[in-house]
Amino acid sequence: MNSPASVDVQPATGDIDTLDRIAERVLWLSTSMVHHANRVRPNPSGLKVGGHQASSASMVAIMTSLWFQQLQSGDRVSVKPHASPVLHSINYLLGQLDQQYMTTLREFGGLQSYPSRTKDPDPADYSTGSVGIGATAPIWGAMARRYVNTQLGSGGRGRQYSLVGDAELDEGAVWEAILDPGITELGEVVWIVDLNRQSLDRVVPNIAARRLEAMFEAAGWQVITVSFGRLLESLFVLEGGDALRNRIIEMENAEYQRLLRCDADELRRRLPGEGPRGAEITRLVATLDDLTLTSAIRNLGGHDLAALTEAYRRIDDTRPTVILAYTIKGYGLPTEGHPQNHSALLSHEEYATLASRLGMDVDDPWARFSTDSLPGRLCAETAVKLNRTPAPPAAVPTVPTDIGRTPKGTSTTQAALGRLLLDLTREAPDAAKRIVTVSPDVSSTTNLAGWVNKVGVWSASERRNWFADDAQTLMHWNERPTGQHMELGIAETNLVGLIGELGATWSRWGEPLFPIGVLYDPFVERALEPWSFGIYAGGQSILIGTPSGVSLAAEGGAHQSIKTPSIGLEQPGCISYEPAFALDVEWAMLASIARLGRPDGSSAYFRLSTRPVDQALARVPEDPAARERRRRQVVAGGYPLRRAEGAKVTIAAMGALIPEALDAAERLEQSGIPSDVICITSPGLLFQAWQARQGRRSADTWILDQLFPADRAHPMVTVLDGHPHTLAFLANIQQVRLTALGVSGFGQAGAIEDVYRYHCIDTDSILRAALDITD
DSSP states (O other), X not given: OOOOBOOOOOOSSHHHHHHHHHHHHHHHHHHHHHHIIIIISOOTTOOOOOOOHHHHHTTHHHHHHIIIIIOOTTOEEEOOGGGHHXXXXXXXXXXXXXXGGGGOTXXXXXXXXXXXXXXXXXXXXXXXXXXXXXXXXXXXXXHHHHHHHHHTSOOOOOOEEEEXXXXXXXXXXXXXXXXXXXXXXXXXXXXXXXXXXXXXSSBOTTOOHHHHXXXXXXXXXXEEEXXXXXXXXXXXXXXXXXXXXXXXXXXXXXXXXXHTTOOHHHHHHHTTXXXXXXXXXXXXXXXXXXXXXXXXXXXXXXXXXXHHHHHHHTOOTTSOEEEEEEOOTTTTSTTTTOTTOTTOOOOXXXXXXHHHHHTOOTTSTTOOOOTTSHHHHHHHXXXXXXXXXXXOOOOOOOOOSOOOOOOOSEEOHHHHHHHHHHHHHHHOHHHHHTEEEEESSOTGGGTOHHHHHHHOEEOSSOOOOTTTTOTTOOSOOOEETTOOEEEOOSOHHHHHHHHHHHTTHHHHTSOOOEEEEEEOGGGHHHHHHHHHHHHHTTOOOEEEXXXXXXXXXXXXXXXOOSSHHHHHHHOTTEEEEOOSSHHXXXXXXXXXXXXXXXXXXXXXXXXXXOOOEEGGGGOOOSSHHHHHXXXXXXXXXXXXXXXXXXXXXXXXEEGGGHHHHHHHHHHHHHTTOOEEEEEESOHHHHHHHHHHHTTSSOOOOHHHHHHSOGGGOOOEEEEOSSOTHHHHGGGGTTTOOEEEEOOOSOOOOSOHHHHHHHTTOSHHHHHHHHHHHHO
């Protein structure tokens, strides 16, 4: 038998040695942050604090090599949620985070649980935390930057990196984004997948890199797989090395993870396996000393700085790239490779052992490198290289409050959207230039055809319109870099991800955009989580759900939205509107556009309808001052549509149900029961005003006095094409009796009269409710 030998694995360059030292410090700092939050900081409540030492450890080499070797100042990085301590540790070494914050992970006012653009004190390019959404954000960030460059010329250049946990690839939103055909042009997009084969609960048995490679390649991505480090690669060229490579590649994930928990003797017994080439592997491992053997089994590419450097050199900037980096969860920690290490915490003894191995002090864990050391100098040079000069914010163009037209005849609120966008191109071209609309293949059916014909469709390069000379083609799909409409495939999560990033350009590059996303209202719930997360991350946008409710009668229950009015009421950072008339749409939309692209701005959600309504019912005042008063009421949440002398009941209605409310009021009048009719445009704003009146928040309250004055505190009937609880709070403003009508069951197909009657929101139902409550 040959004597045991150590394989020479000296670093190729001094730079790798310096990076290794920085990686060790990042491992220590990130582990210490979680340790302090859970083991040192007082916790009177006893509730779990949490943190992810193992998930951070698997990313240390990837993020160290990326920040200290690869990134340029124009690049942006989305960090996987559970690696936030690594991000904070790197920022700390770069001087972008004060030491006082290192002890505040998950503490009120301190470092957030996951990277946050708006809440963390140190730089985070993307907010992450909702699995899969942060992963796809750089795709939409790349598209938003290209749009800014083609329209305004000031978005700069740079790659968009996404650091993705392999378990995130289970999320459907990830593949919806990858498969969108427009993504193949975004060569600046680079994903690095932390392929540690573990999820929260277990070692995942069927994560197959070959299958992932094929899926990304089929979508047009460049695939770079970083499987093994230098030590293993050096063994593979020895006699029996080919058998060892095949054995490692072919073994099940769980078996490989079990090997990480073995000492050298057990490794020599288990590693050869039971295959026909086991004897070759046995002879090879017999030539290795114990340290080399135990090091080799964990020498994967995602922890090898030289292998990662080589992977970066291979990036092809003409198409998106994914780097599949094999890693070990908990690499370098006592919990390394354990199947339940996801949330495991080091004990005090294990933490002290780690400190000893890394040459650190448990009593002074936050030491930076000395400024005259090689790692210290590299940290200083990297900080200078990555420094970004904040882009001065461009002036937000003035958005008019009133176009000045009073709609006549019969119209729908959905059609009003398309007309308003065209009006803006004439009345306020500077503001219209900042508008970008996005839809998932529903542009024509949501009345955007005229707008699309006017402004064109955005694409990174100009494409020929082969139907331009077809006289029967009414919607012209002219694709060019100057277009202002973006069309995605039928994937609502992609749409809201994109408008979220388009709505963040004011804070990234100083250029505000006014993104408006249009989709069918029943699918707002499908898109809600990523849109909500985009708002949380600082993206300001307008989401249009249309057509909405059971008013879409003939389409049946599958396309009739019920809960969306209350979603708009409850969504933080968002003002919701459900206008009843075309002019209400115009006024509320103009006010919402004016709130975009600014530090104190907000998003908006509109619920529009395809139900034709007689616009004369709006009773728009002709006097300019009275008209302006009505406009302010519409924008603030509602307006009195009918005031009756000696009224005995109030009907508060919203959106498409206004005609039924007015009809019921007329019949009540004939029965000797005068009634007021209040048109609600934004229940969310009225709820905020009610809370402000109670001293629970800051908001204007004047609108409550105009809608529900104390001298008109009558019993109330509320009605809307949606769940009845949305407006039920209105009765509490003056503490009156209430009957709340709305939709609380799945819809039915049929004529609108039959559908309304089925859900008890027709005129007769409103009339009966008013009679009952005033009896």
